[in-house]
Amino acid sequence: MTILVTGARGHVGRAVLDALFAAGQDVRAASRDATTLDVGVPAVSADLEDAATLDAALDGVSAVFLYTRPQGIEGFVKAAEAAGVRHVVQLSSSATLEPKSAQSHLARLHRAVEEALEAAPFASTVLNPGAFATNVLGWREDIAAGVVRTAYPDARIGAIHEQDIGDVAARILTDGSHGGEALPLTGPEPISFREQAEVLADVLGKRLRVEELTPEQEAARMAARGWPPEVAPEVLRTWERTTREPSVVTDVVREVTGRAPRSFRQWVEENRGAFG
Numbered sequence: 001m002t003i004l005v006t007g008a009r010g011h012v013g014r015a016v017l018d019a020l021f022a023a024g025q026d027v028r029a030a031s032r033d034a035t036t037l038d039v040g041v042p043a044v045s046a047d048l049e050d051a052a053t054l055d056a057a058l059d060g061v062s063a064v065f066l067y068t069r070p071q072g073i074e075g076f077v078k079a080a081e082a083a084g085v086r087h088v089v090q091l092s093s094s095a096t097l098e099p100k101s102a103q104s105h106l107a108r109l110h111r112a113v114e115e116a117l118e119a120a121p122f123a124s125t126v127l128n129p130g131a132f133a134t135n136v137l138g139w140r141e142d143i144a145a146g147v148v149r150t151a152y153p154d155a156r157i158g159a160i161h162e163q164d165i166g167d168v169a170a171r172i173l174t175d176g177s178h179g180g181e182a183l184p185l186t187g188p189e190p191i192s193f194r195e196q197a198e199v200l201a202d203v204l205g206k207r208l209r210v211e212e213l214t215p216e217q218e219a220a221r222m223a224a225r226g227w228p229p230e231v232a233p234e235v236l237r238t239w240e241r242t243t244r245e246p247s248v249v250t251d252v253v254r255e256v257t258g259r260a261p262r263s264f265r266q267w268v269e270e271n272r273g274a275f276g
Contacts, residue, residue, distance in 0.1 A: 088122060090127065130247055148196075154193070159187045183256070204272060
């Protein structure tokens with residue numbers, strides 16, 4: 001049984017690869033350009049938006065970890081059906097579970113793929129993680145200057161370690177469980193941006209102050225980092241809401257893998273080298 005992991009260059013894709021490799025599974029990595037992909041397993045170039053590139057990637061594949069790419073999803077479904085794929089695990093977003101998700105640009109993009117997979121002739125499972133612990137990598141320049149700048153520093157989110165997403169995906173890809181389900185994934189507790197800064201300061205041994213930005217300043221920073229202009233306002237509204245109503249956390253990681261989700265502190269300890 002060969003399992004294809006798309007988006008293998010990303011944090012989550014690599015976590016899925018690591019979990020599958022550790023479990024002794026036959027795994028194949030896919031990226032738009034696999035020639036520079038160094039992941040220790042067979043790799044293939046495949047563009048999810050170009051169906052002509054998918055046949056070779058899907059040859060002999062029984063299960064797929066799929067990044068959300070709305071453009072080209074119909075071609076992927078046809079290619080996966082033709083290849084005999086039995087199960088697809090999609091990395092979606094908690095945005096599709098948010099109130100008024102029908103008005104959310106981000107939710108619509110992910111939901112388009114969810115709906116295409118729901119109508120497909122093979123089984124599918126949707127993973128709906130919230131905020132990633134890796135998001136704090138966007139603070140690296142600020143941290144080097146001794147400050148964390150963010151809007152809504154008291155927004156409380158259930159930041160999840162990417163390896164927990166990888167472990168959940170690997171378990172489902174391996175045993176074929178949870179077909180037809182959507183699984184909301186979170187870390188073990190809601191943690192505010194201010195508390196994240198405190199953890200970073202403690203683990204890195206560095207004094208950090210928190211500087212609160214206006215929503216407009218944060219939106220400008222997001223734009224400079226390449227965030228789509230439609231997405232930033234939606235994210236900021238979610239952050240504002242979670243200053244009043246902390247993000248709901250779930251126990252899905254434990255239910256699927258049999259162990260508790262990793263804490264934000266554990267993520268920082270494992271990734272301290274990323275902060276210089």
